[in-house]
Amino acid sequence: MNTAATNPDERLPSTELWRTWKRILRLSKPYFLRLIFSFILAALATGAWLAIPLGLRSMLDSVFEQGDRHLLNVIAIGMLALFIVQSLMSFGSHYLIDWIGSRVITDLRQKVYAHLCQLDLRFYTNHRLGELTSRLGNDVGTIRSAATTDLSQLLMHNFSLLGSIILMAVLNWRLSLIVFGVVPPVVLVSRYFGQKIRRISRQAQDRLADTTAVAEEALGAIRVVKAFTRESYEVRRYRNETEALFKLNRHRALITAFFSSGIGFFFLLSMTTIFWYGGSEVLENRLTAGDLVAFLIYATNITRSVWGISRLYSSLNSAAGASERIFQILDTIPEINDNERAVVMPFLKGRVSFSNVSFSYEKDGFNLNQVSFVANEGETIALVGPSGSGKSTIMHLIPRFYDVQSGQIRIDGIDIKTVQTQSLRQQIAVVAQDIHLFGISVAENIRYGRLEATDSEIISAAKAANADQFIHDLPEGYDSLVGERGVKLSGGQRQRIAIARAILRDARILLLDEATSSLDSESEALVQQALERLMVGRTSFIIAHRLSTVQHADCIIVLDSGKVVQSGSHQTLFEQDGLYRRLCSLQFQDP
Numbered sequence: 001m002n003t004a005a006t007n008p009d010e011r012l013p014s015t016e017l018w019r020t021w022k023r024i025l026r027l028s029k030p031y032f033l034r035l036i037f038s039f040i041l042a043a044l045a046t047g048a049w050l051a052i053p054l055g056l057r058s059m060l061d062s063v064f065e066q067g068d069r070h071l072l073n074v075i076a077i078g079m080l081a082l083f084i085v086q087s088l089m090s091f092g093s094h095y096l097i098d099w100i101g102s103r104v105i106t107d108l109r110q111k112v113y114a115h116l117c118q119l120d121l122r123f124y125t126n127h128r129l130g131e132l133t134s135r136l137g138n139d140v141g142t143i144r145s146a147a148t149t150d151l152s153q154l155l156m157h158n159f160s161l162l163g164s165i166i167l168m169a170v171l172n173w174r175l176s177l178i179v180f181g182v183v184p185p186v187v188l189v190s191r192y193f194g195q196k197i198r199r200i201s202r203q204a205q206d207r208l209a210d211t212t213a214v215a216e217e218a219l220g221a222i223r224v225v226k227a228f229t230r231e232s233y234e235v236r237r238y239r240n241e242t243e244a245l246f247k248l249n250r251h252r253a254l255i256t257a258f259f260s261s262g263i264g265f266f267f268l269l270s271m272t273t274i275f276w277y278g279g280s281e282v283l284e285n286r287l288t289a290g291d292l293v294a295f296l297i298y299a300t301n302i303t304r305s306v307w308g309i310s311r312l313y314s315s316l317n318s319a320a321g322a323s324e325r326i327f328q329i330l331d332t333i334p335e336i337n338d339n340e341r342a343v344v345m346p347f348l349k350g351r352v353s354f355s356n357v358s359f360s361y362e363k364d365g366f367n368l369n370q371v372s373f374v375a376n377e378g379e380t381i382a383l384v385g386p387s388g389s390g391k392s393t394i395m396h397l398i399p400r401f402y403d404v405q406s407g408q409i410r411i412d413g414i415d416i417k418t419v420q421t422q423s424l425r426q427q428i429a430v431v432a433q434d435i436h437l438f439g440i441s442v443a444e445n446i447r448y449g450r451l452e453a454t455d456s457e458i459i460s461a462a463k464a465a466n467a468d469q470f471i472h473d474l475p476e477g478y479d480s481l482v483g484e485r486g487v488k489l490s491g492g493q494r495q496r497i498a499i500a501r502a503i504l505r506d507a508r509i510l511l512l513d514e515a516t517s518s519l520d521s522e523s524e525a526l527v528q529q530a531l532e533r534l535m536v537g538r539t540s541f542i543i544a545h546r547l548s549t550v551q552h553a554d555c556i557i558v559l560d561s562g563k564v565v566q567s568g569s570h571q572t573l574f575e576q577d578g579l580y581r582r583l584c585s586l587q588f589q590d591p
């Protein structure tokens with residue numbers, strides 16, 4: 001959905017724009033000295049450029065009038081020297097500004113990415129991944145071009161404009177008034193169009209993010225698309241998005257073109273007036289021919305600069321539109337924040353208790369309602385219940401992916417809200433049902449569990465996870481790349497790698513979502529054995545899909561609509577006439 005049109009800050013364009021630019025400029029603070037130096041270079045380069053018409057003026061008024069060849073040579077050499085200085089200065093300032101721009105954008109990209117990694121799960125359930133990658137890629141890219149080439153050109157144009165205005169006023173102030181008269185309406189018109197362009201740009205960036213999200217969703221689920229033969233449906237969906245984007249871009253192109261050519265027209269009009277009025281001043285001997293030529297060149301300079309500035313103004317406005325979105329991400333505060341007095345979680349023993357925990361993802365209703373239970377050190381707790389009963393939610397709350405609305409979760413007697421979240425999560429290992437392996441080597445995938453692990457620790461973990469054998473049989477063993485550009489692993493193999501990763505993490509608390517996909521019996525036995533090894537000595541919470549797991553659990557918690565309806569051992573619960581027995585007879589529950 002396109003949210004730009006409903007955004008309240010659209011109503012405050014100029015203050016917002018200024019605030020956005022101030023923030024962008026603040027990003028360049030570490031490079032302040034370089035920035036000043038580049039400004040000086042740009043001013044010098046423009047100064048040299050502005051001296052050229054004065055040389056021409058002397059040539060027309062002195063050299064030709066007096067037939068002075070020597071003066072001609074002096075002027076020519078002087079101009080050559082100026083050109084050299086101008087080129088050197090312009091090289092230096094372009095390079096420096098581009099450098100600063102690239103540096104600032106690199107910093108920004110890293111900052112946004114680091115912030116994205118810090119944001120919590122609630123943020124990710126409310127944002128599409130494609131949209132976020134588009135922000136990081138396209139939006140930052142738009143700012144990049146504005147902050148580099150555009151900014152350096154803008155600087156040159158501004159100096160040139162300023163210098164030309166001063167020199168013109170000195171040459172002939174009456175004639176200058178003709179040119180200056182055009183400036184105020186042009187500024188007003190620029191502001192008006194600038195706001196329009198910025199709004200459309202922002203909408204276009206939003207649309208581009210939506211487009212990327214649609215493509216990423218469909219390509220990410222290409223199996224589903226193909227299985228339901230929805231290729232043309234997806235193509236249509238993408239086409240609609242891109243056509244909408246095209247319409248916005250067309251609208252922007254129309255406004256930009258109208259704006260630039262309109263301003264050009266204004267200035268050509270003023271040039272014609274100078275030509276006519278200045279010509280009559282020369283005829284009446286109130287102006288020399290050299291003055292008029294120099295004046296016309298400065299007027300051309302002004303036209304070129306104002307035209308350039310207005311064009312850059314629209315591109316800078318686009319960048320401001322893009323950066324607002326980036327800043328919105330940066331301004332999103334993670335909900336899960338360590339409080340100032342948060343302490344480091346001590347080394348865990350693994351006793352987990354829920355006391356009257358109530359939690360909801362959205363504002364209304366409860367996804368967990370007054371849930372209480374205790375898991376002692378080293379126990380295995382099986383969570384069972386129909387789909388949507390709250391099993392995964394309990395798993396999300398233990399590492400504090402979300403904060404509870406009421407009640408407390410304590411680990412070893414410490415409320416998890418009072419400790420540093422990182423230090424808590426470091427002591428929890430997760431084996432999810434849909435195992436994510438990264439496109440790096442098998443060894444590195446296992447090392448993800450503990451980055452400082454040695455190679456031999458990785459191999460021992462793989463052995464304990466029954467993974468060592470098949471890894472050895474891969475073309476490059478532990479160095480084989482996984483994923484699209486590497487080896488394709490079966491479901492059972494992926495699970496064993498995930499188990500090895502969890503073994504390596506050596507955490508006291510284990511969160512395990514048993515795979516529902518049926519493995520062949522040999523693979524299942526290997527996975528089962530690996531899991532049993534993994535669970536030894538750890539407090540393990542398992543979303544159980546297998547009867548064997550449940551039977552061996554120390555305690556089974558039966559959930560229904562967010563409430564604990566039964567708890568106890570398999571034997572006890574099976575003897576009761578309750579949900580558990582019904583679920584068992586359905587072999588087993590939640591698909």
Ligand code: ADP
Nearest residue numbers: 125361362367386387388389390391392393394
């Ligand atoms: P289970 O794992 O037992 O199938 P969950 O814990 O995933 O159930 O879900 C419990 C309830 O919370 C369900 O009604 C589900 O729709 C809702 N729910 C789960 N995740 C979210 C979420 N990210 N945002 C909103 N509601 C959610």
